[in-house]
Amino acid sequence: MKEAQRLLKLPTYVFALLDKLKAEEKAKGKDLIDLTIGSPNHLPPKEVVAAFIAALNEPNNHRYSSFEGDLDFNYAALEWCKRQYNIHLEKNEVVQLLGSKEGLVHFAFAYLDPNDKVLVPLPAYPAHFRGPILAGADVIVMPTAEHNGWLPDLDSIEESIAEQAKMMILSYPTNPTAAAAPPEFFEKAVHFAKKHDLILIHDLAYGELYFDGKKPISCLSVRGAKEICIEFHTLSKTFGMAGWRCGFAVGNSQLIESLRKIKTNLDYGPFPAITKAATVALKMHNGYMAKMRQTYQCRRDIMVDGLNSLGWKLKKPTATFYLWVPVPAGYTAMSFTQHLVQHAGVVVSPGTGFGELGEGYIRIALVDIDDRIKEAIERLRKAGIKYA
Ligand SMILES: Cc1ncc(COP(=O)(O)O)c(C=O)c1O
Structure with a gap:
């Protein structure tokens, strides 16, 4: 077999x-x-655990989630993005996920056909290259190293290679190298993606895990990024909820809609009691x-x-x-x-x-x-x- x-x-x-x-x-x-x-x-915050336990006693929370998603959760996610990253999004620019890994890999299936090319910095979180490979695409490695702060050198990518690519995947602060990227890097990345007609994925899994007051920024905070970018967020790291499988993606409405479309064919959404408790987490203050x-x-x-x-x-x-x-x-x-x-x-x-x-x-x-x-x-x- x-x-x-x-x-x-x-x-x-x-x-x-x-x-x-x-x-x-x-x-x-x-x-x-x-x-x-x-x-x-x-x-996780004790209020979140309490909200989960309370949600278990509500019969409707044991049914399938709705395909449109939970409006309270979506609203809380949009408010969170505004409060934490100063990004302003509309209600058709968010989709809840069963963790960001699920969303990242399914997004690859929504946009990549066999032999499409995807720019990925290495070393990287495995789903960033395994997702495109599973979708049949070819990964074009953007090497990163200590001397360039583990950031890809976008200037060194040949014009012909950039023109062939369909997508670029970034994630800063990054796993595994723990590197962070300055705002200028995101500006350059958005400019590069627009110039070469690329879909830009940004995975912000570690947006809240920062030290010495060095808060990371959202790629969507770059002017015009929303035209081409989708950004992945997770509750796993921020709220110690990795086992709950809860995250969301925000950004360009067409990209979000395609991700929602592929998901409606694959899963029934999260356990509603988890969504209710996750909504409480997103409303928490610092x-x-x-x-x-x-x-x-x-x-x-x-x-x-x-x-x-x-x-x-x-x-x-x-x-x-x-x-x-x-x-x-x-x-x-x-x-x-x-x-x-x-x-x-x-x-x-x-x-x-x-x-x-x-x-x-x-x-x-x-x-x-x-x-x-x-x-x-x-x-x-x-x-x-x-x-x-
Ligand atoms: C960069 C990055 N993205 C996504 C994930 C997965 O997060 P989630 O639990 O939301 O699927 C991880 C987990 O280690 C990660 O390091």
Whole structure:
């Protein structure tokens, strides 16, 4: 039984190897500090949990969601965008999602045909390149590296390549490199997309996870961006609701409508009780988020200072809960990951999980409490692991 080409064409899933490695070490009874998946461990606001429990007692919340979406949720999402990012949107410019990953991948299916070309910076969150591949499209890599702040160099893209492309996918602050982009970059990206007739996707999953007062901007805040751009938002990271599967997309009404169209053929929308509780989350004001940011900033400081005491020379990233860490000489991303699991019981993601250009790096997700992060550093120290 031969799988469809769309599955066969996917690059190797390195995280499957990692899962095997974890299972082997766990079977030996080892206590692993797992800093692999960006699954936040801060709790959702208690008001949100209470709203969910209350919504469970309402019989209508156990039926299918409506195809048009929940108007209260949509309104709360639009208000949120205005309050948090100063972007003004109309009611036909939003669609609720079962998490932004679902929306990103289905958007690829809504707009890409086999052999269409998509510009994607690498390293990247896997759905940014796996979504287009699943839709049969070809990914044109925009390489990013430390010396250019992990931003693609749009000036270096050949005219003929840009003209062939149909779509460009960006996401800043970015997973896995934790880089943020300045407003000028978004202006340039919107200009570039318009010039070459590209659909511009911006994934703002980490819009609220920033430090040192460096708040990220929405791509839609660039003048004229709405003509070509769709932006993806999620409650997963901001409100510690990754398991709830709730996000939304905003932007150009035609792009939103096509995403809604493909979704009506694939799913029945979220569990209404989740939508009701998520609406409460979107109406919350900033006390909760300030505390959440403090939590991750503190973990960032412990981990960066700890690694630097072992020879690394890391700068503190201004956003996301990731650290993008070069591996010591003599290791690959995968062999260093293996070494960390086997000798220190610390599990991280090999950079190659985020595309080939992630070779030479590991990604650490700061998804455990301060004491465990301190312990991770001590385990590295005891195992003689250092950067040289
Ligand atoms: C850049 C980026 N976008 C989207 C997602 C997925 O978010 P969601 O839980 O909304 O599907 C992640 C998860 O790690 C991410 O890093």
